[in-house]
Amino acid sequence: MRKCLVWVIAVVMMALGGCGAPAGKGPAPQDLLPGSGAVAGWERSGEAEVYGPDNLFDYMDGQAELFFVYNFERLAVQEYQRGEEGPIIVEVYQVASPADAYGLFSFYTTGEPIDLGAGGAVEPGRLISFWQRRFYSRVFAYGEVEQESLLALARQVVAGMPEPPELGERALPELVARLPRENLVPRSARFFHQKLSLDNLLWLGDENILNLSRQTNAVLAVYTYGNTQAQLLIVEYPDAATAEAARAALEGSALEDLSAASQGNQYLVAIFRAPDQAIAHELLQKALANLPD
Structure with missing residues (x-):
């Protein structure tokens, strides 16, 4: 009887161990590349290319660092051809978290919104991009192709x-969700972690005065007031002391574009390029009020 029980337990354990990737891991990016004929007439051209942190520079020399700051893990790339048409390129990036996937999407995406994945954008006939779970994907052509072909491959x-993850997994990063909505320019929010990303959005000088790192979460968004605009920056630090030090460094930097700054718990809130101090302080207070106590 005891031998039988041990055998049953062993069978159950083997079955559990053979159920695929651990919970939450999901497919590899190369598993998401459409096969030949998945979209009528479009065939794979050559083998899929897969890149990791050690060789991403081989694919995008000069841009890889901008992906590393979003906790890049893997990239799969496949080229597709239909007769003399094409090529269409499909890229699928895997990063560490859904927040990082949204961050890449927000940083790189241009065009009009489209209902695809957890959020998408389209430049008709040229580029479709979207994010979902830990993936950010781009489907693009070097020349003009049918919009339906790009969209079909993206789908x-x-x-x-x-299947779409549980409530919260698919949602925007918390900092983005907490942005004040009034006067917010649609799709202007950029989510990031490190100085390299911010440097491409808002230049605050050579020094890392905000002490941005892999341990910080940040969002930069644009607000419009008539014919003028202001930028709202929120940074979440590991603790309140680090946030306070960053606020002091920012206010001591004498940056001309800085309109107002404050700190609440582990959050730094700063307003840049506001048209006047009244607007700067109003936006500052609204942002602080939306943050956790």
């Missing part, structure tokens, strides 16, 4: 993903 990538 095939989405179809290969697991």
Whole structure:
């Protein structure tokens, strides 16, 4: 009887161990690349290319660092051809978290919104991009192609993903969700972690005066007031002391574009390029009020 029980337990353990990737891991990016013929007439051209942190520079020399700051893990790339048309390129990036996937999407995406994945954008006939779970994907052509071909390939990538995650997994990063909505320019929010990303959005000088790192979460968004604009920056630090030190460094920097700054618990809130101090302080207070106590 005891031998039988041990055998049953062993069988159950083997079955559990053979159920695929650990919970939450999901498919690899190369598993999401559409096969030949998945979209009528479009065939894979050559083998899929897969890149990791050690060789991403081989694919995008000069840009890889901008992906590393979003906790890049893997990239799969496949080229597609239909007769003399094409090529269409499908890229699927895997990063450490859904927040990082949204961050890449927010940093790189241009065009008009489209209902695809957890959020998408389209430049008709040229580029479709979207994010979902830990993936950010781009489907693009070097020349003009049918919009339906780009969209069909993008939908095939989405179809290969697991079902949409539980409530919260698919949502925007918390800092983005907490932005004041009044006067917010649609799709202007950029989510990031490190100085390299901010440097491409708002230049605060050579020094890392905000002490941005892999341990910080940040969002920069644009607000419009008539014919003028202001920028709102929120940074979440590991603790209140680090946030206070960053506020002091920012206010001591004498930056001309800085309109107002404050700190609440582990959060730094700063307003840049506001048209006047009244608007700067109003936006500052609204942002602080939306943050956790």
